[in-house]
Amino acid sequence: MSVARSGLGAVSLNGKIYAMGGYDGSGFAIGLNLVEEYDPATDKWTTKTPMKVSRYELGVTSLNGKIYAIGGYNGSVLNLVEEYDPATDKWTTKQPMSVPRCGVGVASLNGKIYAMGGHNGNSSRLNLVEEYDPATDKWTTKAPMSVPMDGVGATSLNGKIYAIGSGINSVQEYDPTTDKWTTKKPMSTSRFNMGVASLNGKVYAIGGCNGSSFLNSVEEYDLATDKRTIKTPMSTARRCPGIATLNDEIYVIGGQDCDGSENLLNTMEKYTLPPIPMVALTATSTDAKVNLSWNSVEGATTYNIKRSETAGGPYTQIGNVTTNVYTDTNVTNGKTYYYVVTAVTGTSESANSNEAAATLAASSIPTNPKQMGNRAILEIKMINGEIQEYDLSSSGLSSFLTWYNDRSGGAAKAYYIMDKNYNVKPFLSRQLYIPFDKIMEYEVKSYNN
Template sequence: MKKGFLSSILFLVFSLFFSMNFAFAAGDTWVDKANMLTPEAKLSAATVNGKIYTFGSSAGTIQEYDPTLNSWTSKGSFPTNVWAQTGLSFQGLIYFLNNTNKVVAYDPVANTWTEKSTTPFTGGVTACAVLNNKIYYSYVWAGFLQEYDPVSNSWAQKADIPIETKDGASLAAANNKLYLVGGHDRYGNSHKQLLEYDPGTNVWTQKTSMNFARSGLTVQTVNNHILAIGGLSGAAQYTNAVEEYDPITNTWTIRSSLHHARHFLASATVGTKIYVMGGWDNPQGVATVYNEEYTADISVPTLPSNLSASGANSQINLTWDSVVSAASYSIKRSTTAGGPYTTIASDVTGTTYTDSAVTNGTTYYYVVTAVNAGGESGNSNEASATPTAPTVPVASGRALVVITLVNGLEKEYDLSMTEVNAFITWYNGRAEGTGSEVYAFNKTYNLSKFLSRKDYIAFSKIETFEVSEYEVATP
């Protein structure tokens, strides 16, 4: 009986363990890289031109890391009134807040600081992120969310965070939305919370919580997925846990753990690699020099769907549904159903494409693939279309053609529709640079002793013309 009871307990433990979404897949790996020059914690990290710059509260240093050379360079120190944890990069500069409620920008190339703006609110900022060329700041405890436009140097207050803003939370951007991750309450209890903010609707929404509660964590977005890294899970309980959030499925997946558990660490992304550096790893608040590189497990995107093609004059227009994990699309074409296909365009970032290298009357067959750092998807459904020249109206009845010349004079002609179409064909051709400069209208009335009468109109003298078709009365 004891043996059966023990078996039941083991079964429950294993069931709980495997009910979590684990995915230690190929590419989901951490590698130790060159240590920082100086230990730092409560720091920020930002990428500019392929290099990472760190700004630490412990020693107040600026350190530059070159991932290609795996080496660090000291860039000196930064102003003492700058909040080190508020650093983020935007268009070649690294923006910070300081304790005098100013936005200041650091230029890593010139190694200079510039004051940009005054913030409309006072108080500590718990997290910040860039989304759609705007910088967002969440204010600890107060629940404010502020939007700063670095281009216009202006501010806008957004919807308040609907729950008590947690200290030690992090903010990330993915899927054109913001995500406030983790943090701790006033009593030091870490939380698993995840809140989503939609700038389009100015609305916050509670989403699926993390598997592990933590504060003082760092977050990064790769391939439109958010990775929550490290942090403090409880009193003096430093964690090396890493988990990945998919905004589309609203699910978390546990990833390979950091080699060194720590909190108040920083991270930055170069390409598809994440670099995590610094932080505290002990209750005494001693900063570390650790630097780890993460290679994400980026899956090949799903194939695009609902590809459609429509033909027009000398062009074919394509549309398809967006693939969330796609970085770009490739367009492939054939003149035979089923292929083989030739790539006619790559690095297409939208979900529409116009193919102008086509011949009217020929049927073309298309497929589209989605591409990201993980590779290229399979082909979408095939769509076909045939470009067609505009149809010339069938001659029927007659029309009055009134031509207005550039000098304001009007010329009126009563023509058959065959004659009207001939005139329009000449006009269109001349507009494209072909055909005679003048057009002759035959006058069949008042011939008297003349064999024929012709009225010659020069293309360059025509301002506009009007065609008024009418039915010919039958006797």
């Protein structure tokens, strides 16, 4: 950045990172109104229109294409809210919070902004939580945190908000749908004035101070497993940095690397998550369908299935699932198909898996079932392992085989209706609907009666 500073706010929007406010060590801690924009493509900072009010220890978040600067301190504690529009490079004053506070945690979720905790200039931390609706420009008081916090690190993830307390090693989870807070397992390291970010299903607590020394440590909280893991530390210990996430990377901006205004930082570090492991894919073919399966990837939320009729691609995505199995029924007997699968975690996608090929045998459905006998036992094995048996006449078997063959080419209904002629009463009829894509295979056992 052009100016070394701590206590700044940072956020990403539209492929850029914005750093605003902060304290540069000059004056009587009145703070800055400086706003800078960082473009990762050019690795350059550009000065933008400053905020209307100088401040540091403010909360910053983005929502609906706008950036919001909330609260902070400039010689007195502030309740002011400003909205920045990058498209016009202009700031607009919005409705203030009900209570002035600095060190406030801010996060956006489901079209609303939440301000939690902080300090109002008196002797105690706050547990106050307010919700801001940009559509109405109004603040609403919500359920307070169970633990008062100052210098709150806050982030939203998977429909919840997470607040990590400064110096008290408390992790609180807020559910907006129930307006309730839940205390979670604390981080392994107690810290204050740290940065907090969420990325790909994980929450990260970064840097800060533990009361005796400044920290460069990074701790990862995995919501799925409720585990805390120490990650690669920053190259520079720092407290009060700005934190922003962009393109599956965490940017740590500015801060202070030890006591004293002469040790303010204008440097930035970038933490890149390790690549998502590749998927190991297998493919097996049966009549008119290909069954795919692969290993589950830790942290993956969905999987993309891609197919080509040429070895090596190019591939076209044909499905997206949350499990590690997929059945492709949009295939033709006698053809070969080539598949790859990718794992998706947050906004990241793994590299393609190994290519798995499946060749479907040409259709062997008999054209004249009567030559096989005047009756047959049709045994259908479903993909869940269930086996269904039907004693059919030659015409009933021919009807099923014709439907199956037509459906294999996409020219019949997605299900076959099997009439049950036993135990009908008190009903007028009994019919079983058999979905094509649930059939793994079938066997015909013909006989004469």
